[in-house]
Structures are given as structure tokens and as C-alpha cells.
Amino acid sequence: MMTEQREKILIQLRRRVLVEAGHRCAIPTCREMSTVDIHHIVPWKEGKEHKYENLIALCPNCHRMADNEKIDRKSLRMYKNNLRFLYDKYTIFEIDVLFDLNKLPDDKAMQFPSYLILLIKRLIETGLIEWIQTPQGVTIGGMKANPDYIKITSKGQEYIKQINTEDVGY
Numbered sequence: 818m819m820t821e822q823r824e825k826i827l828i829q830l831r832r833r834v835l836v837e838a839g840h841r842c843a844i845p846t847c848r849e850m851s852t853v854d855i856h857h858i859v860p861w862k863e864g865k866e867h868k869y870e871n872l873i874a875l876c877p878n879c880h881r882m883a884d885n886e887k888i889d890r891k892s893l894r895m896y897k898n899n900l901r902f903l904y905d906k907y908t909i910f911e912i913d914v915l916f917d918l919n920k921l922p923d924d925k926a927m928q929f930p931s932y933l934i935l936l937i938k939r940l941i942e943t944g945l946i947e948w949i950q951t952p953q954g955v956t957i958g959g960m961k962a963n964p965d966y967i968k969i970t971s972k973g974q975e976y977i978k979q980i981n982t983e984d985v986g987y
């Protein structure tokens with residue numbers, strides 16, 4: 818009975834940690850999504866317990882770096898806090914868009930269908946990205962055929978830099 822109960826807690830805990838990270842590696846510059854492990858910030862050997870505060874989702878690569886302390890515990894804790902902050906404010910889709918835009922060379926914009934702008938509304942409202950509307954072109958079935966463009970702003974770049982280096986916390 819005891820083992821059954823413990824198992825159940827683990828599954829729920831695991832899910833909570835994975836959802837917190839959007840089922841991706843929690844290191845913002847990595848965000849690998851194919852395989853994600855659960856890492857103990859304070860190693861299992863020392864703590865001997867599975868506690869939500871101590872668990873973080875990492876890809877095998879970052880997991881290895883954490884085990885070798887190339888990513889230290891304090892950084893891991895910061896990443897975990899920042900995740901919560903990020904996912905409270907924006908959707909996973911918005912975060913994906915923001916990080917993809919950040920990878921583009923300076924001054925490059927990405928095509929974005931104007932009828933999907935609603936999905937990234939908060940990024941635009943908070944000024945992290947800029948919405949560049951193209952003049953009305955051909956309309957097909959009520960939808961504008963020529964796409965608009967989106968681009969990360971300097972505020973957006975600053976925001977990502979902050980996530981990668983500081984504890985934004987609450």
C-alpha cells in the first residue's frame with residue numbers, strides 16, 4: 818500500500834514539474850523538448866526526498882551539466898523561479914514565439930498571419946514584440962492574404978537576457 822501511495826505522489830509531482838516547464842528543459846537558452854528528465858536540485862543522496870521545490874525539468878544534456886555542477890544549484894533555483902514567473906504571464910505559444918524571435922539576426926522580422934495576432938496579444942501589449950502591419954492586400958474569405966510581421970523589441974531582448982541571468986522572482 819505504501820509503495821502504491823508513494824508512486825502516485827511521484828506521478829503527480831512529476832507532472833507538476835513538467836507542466837511548470839511546459840514539458841521542456843527549464844534552462845531558457847536550451848528549451849529542448851524531445852526528452853525531459855526530472856532533476857533534484859539538492860541531490861537525492863543528500864535530501865532523500867522528492868519535494869516540488871527541489872525538482873526541475875532538464876534535458877539529458879543540461880541534466881549532466883547540473884550533475885557535474887557546471888550549472889550550480891543557485892542557478893537552477895533561479896531558473897525554476899523564473900519559469901513560474903514566465904508561465905504565469907504568457908502562454909507557452911507566446912514564449913516559443915518570443916524565444917524564436919530572439920534567435921533572429923537583429924532587424925529581421927518574422928512573417929505572422931494577422932488573423933493569429935490574438936494569440937500573441939500579451940507580448941505586444943507588454944511591448945516585448947513589435948507588430949508591423951502591412952497595408953491591406955488581397956482578402957480571401959475575410960482573411961488578409963498578405964502576412965504581417967513581428968519582431969522582438971529591445972525590451973524583449975532585455976527581458977530574455979534577464980531571464981537568463983537574474984532572479985526575476987515575484
Ligand SMILES: [Zn+2]
Nearest residue numbers: 842847876879
Ligand atoms: Zn537542456
